[in-house]
Amino acid sequence: FFCIERFCLFGSLLMHLICKTALLISALLRLESIILSMYIALAIQPFQVQSSASTILLILIPTFSGCKAGTGLALLVASTRTHGSDHLHNLNLLQC
């Protein structure tokens, strides 16, 4: 019962929902769940080949996703200091 494609599907539906949310922190949570499902899919994948080289990537992925989460939270704090909340319609400097 290990469907690798299920995880990719999971990631894609969550990626859809980043666009349609009202709060920046909800978008960050969905990014984290995309990364989690990608991580578990990568951890399950080398079972047929029995290769041990993919553990390197499985240590580096939480590292860089922690960097991304930290930067996203710094943007959240900056938006809260400027606009008072983190609603995504406050970030509207690009006006066509």
Next chain:
Amino acid sequence: MMGFVLFLGLCFVIGGLAVASNPSPYYGVLGLVVAAVAGCGWLVSLGVSFVSLVLVMVYLGGMLVVFVYSVALAADPYPEAWGSWGVAGYGFGMGLVVVVGLVVGGVLELLVDEGTVNSGGLLSVRSDFGGAAVLYSEGAGLLLIGGWGLLLTLFVVLELVRGLSRGAIRAV
């Protein structure tokens, strides 16, 4: 035993749906914690316990703690949970997408046989430990690049939070 593995997989999908349907961030963090714990349990049941411990320590112990504190900062006074119609509609729609994905995956026969992670009889080291050892011995450059990236992120975060009236987001 097989039933336990299926239950953990179900908990993972339910946690992911809890994040994907559009509740208040309080409940989104709860769903993410449930999904991460279920994913770690699933990896332990497959045998890759080192990878599962890395996930628990870095993801749950590091990043989700910081997320919980930040959710306490960015708060709604009236959080909408799964009782409201918008959230239930999102959850049902995403559940439908997951079921369709499962059916398509089953039809295309992409199910992998259950196997263990002990390496093929020739090495005395389990395969996930061996991979981590490669990172520290031959992949030392990658380790240094990762460390440099973390240091750079520290300064990026400091500058984003500190900068007064510099850049587009701190225009006040």
